[in-house]
Amino acid sequence: MKRYEDKAWKDSMRVRVDFNNMMSEFVGENGIKLEEIESMRSEISRAVKGMEQKRSNMRWRELPFNQTEIVTELKATAQHIRNNFEYFVVLGIGGSALGPIAVHQALTHARYNELPDEKRNGPKFYVEDNVDPEKISALFDVIDIKKTMFNIITKSGNTSETVSQMLFVFDILKKTVGDDWTKHVIATTDASKGSLRLIADKYSIKTFIVPDGVGGRFSELCPVGLLAASVCGIDIDELLAGAAYMDEICTETADIMQNPAYISAVLEVIAMRKGKNISVFMPYCDALKYMADWYAQLWAESLGKRYDNEGNEVFVGQTPVKALGVTDQHSQIQLYTEGPNDKVVTFLEVENYRKTVEIPSLEMFDELHDVNFLSGHTFNELIGHECFSTEYALVQSGRMSKNIVFNEVNAFTVGQFLCLLELQTAFAGELLNINAFDQPGVEEGKKATYALLERPGYDEKRKELEMMPKKKDCYIA
Numbered sequence: 001m002k003r004y005e006d007k008a009w010k011d012s013m014r015v016r017v018d019f020n021n022m023m024s025e026f027v028g029e030n031g032i033k034l035e036e037i038e039s040m041r042s043e044i045s046r047a048v049k050g051m052e053q054k055r056s057n058m059r060w061r062e063l064p065f066n067q068t069e070i071v072t073e074l075k076a077t078a079q080h081i082r083n084n085f086e087y088f089v090v091l092g093i094g095g096s097a098l099g100p101i102a103v104h105q106a107l108t109h110a111r112y113n114e115l116p117d118e119k120r121n122g123p124k125f126y127v128e129d130n131v132d133p134e135k136i137s138a139l140f141d142v143i144d145i146k147k148t149m150f151n152i153i154t155k156s157g158n159t160s161e162t163v164s165q166m167l168f169v170f171d172i173l174k175k176t177v178g179d180d181w182t183k184h185v186i187a188t189t190d191a192s193k194g195s196l197r198l199i200a201d202k203y204s205i206k207t208f209i210v211p212d213g214v215g216g217r218f219s220e221l222c223p224v225g226l227l228a229a230s231v232c233g234i235d236i237d238e239l240l241a242g243a244a245y246m247d248e249i250c251t252e253t254a255d256i257m258q259n260p261a262y263i264s265a266v267l268e269v270i271a272m273r274k275g276k277n278i279s280v281f282m283p284y285c286d287a288l289k290y291m292a293d294w295y296a297q298l299w300a301e302s303l304g305k306r307y308d309n310e311g312n313e314v315f316v317g318q319t320p321v322k323a324l325g326v327t328d329q330h331s332q333i334q335l336y337t338e339g340p341n342d343k344v345v346t347f348l349e350v351e352n353y354r355k356t357v358e359i360p361s362l363e364m365f366d367e368l369h370d371v372n373f374l375s376g377h378t379f380n381e382l383i384g385h386e387c388f389s390t391e392y393a394l395v396q397s398g399r400m401s402k403n404i405v406f407n408e409v410n411a412f413t414v415g416q417f418l419c420l421l422e423l424q425t426a427f428a429g430e431l432l433n434i435n436a437f438d439q440p441g442v443e444e445g446k447k448a449t450y451a452l453l454e455r456p457g458y459d460e461k462r463k464e465l466e467m468m469p470k471k472k473d474c475y476i477a
């Protein structure tokens with residue numbers, strides 16, 4: 001029996017949202033009153049109905065339940081890669097990169113790539129999510145291309161950044177391994193559309209599909225994220241089981257206070273309406289550091305919208321800010337406690353770290369009381385107390401925060417967390433009456449890039465860009 005089949009274990013691993021410090025009872029007049037939640041009753045019911053009606057279009061919600069065959073194939077492919085390659089490189093951007101990065105960081109050794117081969121649970125892992133010429137060329141100083149598998153991930157199959165990386169890699173591969181180049185490539189893309197699909201079909205490249213209805217930022221639990229995770233030794237069955245567990249928890253609609261995703265969305269929306277336009281996401285755990293990047297895209301791209309569903313200009317959204325506890329206590333907390341009261345802080349709190357490390361007592365410092373008070377404690381206590389102290393400092397200054405609490409970081413809790421945040425985002429979209437699943441602002445930038453690079457069909461856009469007023473020297477110092 002897998003541990004996630006044991007109800008007691010599962011319940012002990014439940015990821016919880018502690019929103020005490022969002023409430024006025026704790027943070028005073030700047031907080032949220034129960035009556036304010038109550039007064040949203042009809043908006044909440046409309047949003048609940050919206051989630052139910054749109055469930056069949058939200059195909060990302062089915063991923064924990066409908067991938068049995070795909071998971072078998074992913075695991076077999078992952079095993080082949082582990083047996084035959086020393087490097088695994090993802091080429092992708094946005095939703096095609098941030099999930100794989102975040103889950104890898106959460107669920108593998110904290111210094112994975114630096115481990116000696118015999119201790120690492122898979123090939124070295126790199127995600128190339130930029131087109132900085134220095135960075136992309138540097139990759140080839142640290143990998144041996146003959147021992148590398150590239151996973152090109154692009155749902156549209158046409159994203160300029162990923163396609164450029166692909167051309168660069170194909171060129172080097174062909175020069176190095178000749179006709180075998182296709183054996184070094186796996187494409188993760190749409191089933192029928194886009195240039196990557198055409199290329200993969202033409203050259204019989206192994207592919208995995210990004211299903212319809214699964215947008216980039218909601219795609220971590222499909223092959224976009226699962227292949228990389230499995231290659232690096234992560235238990236993807238447990239990851240999906242965690243997501244399924246949270247999905248089940250979030251079917252609670254009779255008492256919204258017991259639905260962690262929906263109540264979080266309600267509180268964030270109330271906070272936005274109170275002018276809290278910034279959402280600080282602060283994991284107290286290095287393993288969860290890149291979850292803040294993943295969340296930032298999910299929250300920003302989904303909710304940052306000009307128009308509501310009726311076409312009214314609304315300009316909604318909340319700016320996500322990434323922070324890391326305790327590191328950023330020494331750079332940002334001063335602003336959060338005393339600067340403008342325009343933020344909600346979400347802490348990611350871990351109750352049990354996977355290691356316990358004691359702070360030793362050194363006899364030679366017996367007289368140094370400002371040093372030796374730490375001795376005998378653990379780093380675990382230190383980081384836990386610092387998280388609590390930051391929470392306390394925010395409460396004292398009347399600032400709202402909430403905690404997402406992990407018993408420990410494992411595939412089951414990470415799966416829950418991903419599902420929780422995706423549902424929170426979708427529900428917030430319903431409450432705000434916007435489309436949380438498109439990204440017209442991103443598309444606009446993509447079109448401008450195509451025009452500048454003279455892609456056929458973008459002449460009008462190029463003309464538009466040429467009409468932009470020229471920059472003036474007097475404004476350049």
Ligand code: PA5
Pocket residue numbers: 093094095096153154155156157158159162215216217218301439442
């Ligand atoms: O969430 C999204 O849809 C975007 O961030 C995309 O993931 C990103 O633009 C990359 O697109 P694609 O996967 O089509 O290359």
